[in-house]
Structures are given as C-alpha cells and as structure tokens.
Amino acid sequence: MSDFLGESPKIALDATYSVGNELSGVGLYSREMLLGLATSHPEARFDFCYRPHRYLRSRAAPLPANARRRLLAEPFGPRAADLFHGLNQRLPRIPLRRAVTTFHDLFVLTGEYSTEEFRARFAAQASEAAQRSTAIIAVSAFTKNAVVSLLGVEASKVRVIHHGVRDLRYYPTPREKVVLNVGAIQRRKNIARLVEAFETLEPSWRLVLAGSFGYGSADILARIEQSPVRDRISVLGYVSHDELARWYSRAMIFAFPSLDEGFGMPVLEAMAAGTPVVASNRSALPEVAGDAAVLVDPGSAESLGVALRLLARKEDLRRDLASRGIARARLFTWEKAARETWDVYREVLR
Numbered sequence: 510m511s512d513f514l515g516e517s518p519k520i521a522l523d524a525t526y527s528v529g530n531e532l533s534g535v536g537l538y539s540r541e542m543l544l545g546l547a548t549s550h551p552e553a554r555f556d557f558c559y560r561p562h563r564y565l566r567s568r569a570a571p572l573p574a575n576a577r578r579r580l581l582a583e584p585f586g587p588r589a590a591d592l593f594h595g596l597n598q599r600l601p602r603i604p605l606r607r608a609v610t611t612f613h614d615l616f617v618l619t620g621e622y623s624t625e626e627f628r629a630r631f632a633a634q635a636s637e638a639a640q641r642s643t644a645i646i647a648v649s650a651f652t653k654n655a656v657v658s659l660l661g662v663e664a665s666k667v668r669v670i671h672h673g674v675r676d677l678r679y680y681p682t683p684r685e686k687v688v689l690n691v692g693a694i695q696r697r698k699n700i701a702r703l704v705e706a707f708e709t710l711e712p713s714w715r716l717v718l719a720g721s722f723g724y725g726s727a728d729i730l731a732r733i734e735q736s737p738v739r740d741r742i743s744v745l746g747y748v749s750h751d752e753l754a755r756w757y758s759r760a761m762i763f764a765f766p767s768l769d770e771g772f773g774m775p776v777l778e779a780m781a782a783g784t785p786v787v788a789s790n791r792s793a794l795p796e797v798a799g800d801a802a803v804l805v806d807p808g809s810a811e812s813l814g815v816a817l818r819l820l821a822r823k824e825d826l827r828r829d830l831a832s833r834g835i836a837r838a839r840l841f842t843w844e845k846a847a848r849e850t851w852d853v854y855r856e857v858l859r
Contacts, residue, residue: 648793
C-alpha cells in the first residue's frame, strides 16, 4: 500500500466492541480484525480507538507493536488517519479522510426485535455511516442486499467478506443425545419455537441453550418454564470458550432456527466440531451452511420438529452432515477475512 501513499499507511479502527471476555459476534469479529490486520501488516500503523465507556477496560489488553490505543470521544478522534474503519455499522461524528464501515445485519429495521427507541437510533447511525463510507464491507451477500435495498446504497460500493471460524479447542468425547443451541436467548433467535419442536423428541433427549439474554427473553423463559419437558431443558447463560467447545463436542444435533441472521457464526462453529446442523432456510444461513445442513422453515415448529426427529433417528445422515460440515467450515478463515479487508483498504486508499 505504501507504493501509492508514499509512506506507511495510518489506519484507525473502532475497537470498542473488542473489549471484554463475554464477546458478541460483533466483538469476536472486531478482535479478529484488529489483531489479524496488525499482525499481517507490520509496515502499517494502527490506531485502536475506544469509546469512553470501554477505554479504561481496554488498557488491560496488550497491543501489537504497530498499534496504539486512542480515545474516541466525539467530537475528538483520529482525524489525521488515512482511513477509518467502523467495525460495527457506525462512524464517529468527526471529519474523516476516508471511511470503511462493516455492516453485520439490519434486522433491527425489518422486524420486531428491539425497542422503538433503539430502532430509531440504530437507523440514524446506520444510514449516516452508509452515506459517509467510501466503501462498505458486508459480512454476507444477504447483508449486502439489505444494505442496498434498505439504505439506498449503490451495490458497487459494497464488498462481501465472510467471517472466519474462531479457534475453539474441541474435545474427543462420545456424543450425547443433546440438541444444542448457541446464541442469545431473544425473540429473533426463535427459541420458543425450538422448544416446541424439541418437545416432540423422545424422552432420552436434552435441549441445551447456551447464550446471554436479549430482547424478549422474559417471554421465552416463561415458555420454557411452562414446557412439559422442562426438566430436560438446560438454560446455561453465557459460557466460557472452553465450556462452549465441550458442548459442541458432546451434542449430537446443533439447532439454529434463527428468524434473521446477517451471518451466523455458531453454525460454522458447530460444523467445525463435527456436529450435524439444522438451520433456518432464510436470511444468511443458507449462504453460510451450503449443502452441509438440514434447512427448515423457521416459522414452522412442525418442520423443525420433523428435522430434529429425522436426525435423531438416522445415524448415517448425522455422519454425512458431520463430514460435510467439517469441510464447509474450513472454507471460512479469519486470515482470509483480514486479507480481503486489506484489499478493500488498498482500493479505498488508491
């Protein structure tokens, strides 16, 4: 890149969401991009920028040699950077030379998955970021289409760069009759319908829900408490990476019937562990899963139940999906994501 800049480029990124131990999908993406880009491009200089509510906590984490920590407190920020990358579909309200924004999803704009106040704030931030960006990164073709149609962005401005799979330490352990779901317990994740479908499995099976609590979780938890098979449903909350890897290794089926996903990282994590996957046939999930999962209509508990019972009975199908899933997961790496992101930087700075 220095060939056309005349010096080492200075890249600033919004690192706010990379802070903490209980990271969301956006947080995992942010951390992988920050470290991957800085490690693979030692010739560049990076400013990792943190908004005030995360800045002090960020000081506990070491930085790469070519990165420094900056406070992002609007209207103050890295105005001198050659390029600013907003990693979570927003940009700071400061003058920027060039800007790239990553869009993960726009489900807040298309469904009853948040409060009206949050929806209004999100819509304003997303629209402003889309219009001010020199280029946009979408984490799936599905998300690209949403950015183009909902925010009025030219398709040529948007590049699709898929996520990678995080490096979890899976364990060689016998599979158990467990249906696993990983993700926040919230309305968009369709957990209530998963519970309804699970109730049709024979009594030797368990349902394990691993993830934090989000919008609509109270209603979902109430549905779980009313379930006739409540004693076979485990609500774990957020779990550590090590515990999550153990559950991926133990589960015989992974179920992810989400109503709307910009990508769907847990699907690939389950595949990497060799866990057969049942997933929704809408949003970005068919794009991510390919032919390595059973895809169902997430609006139908009956369809989901049929898929669960089919996988529960057919060991040969589980074996085939496990093999396909392992191969599929290998196609998605963070190294590839960082390389393609750097290519976008080169294009913007050229």
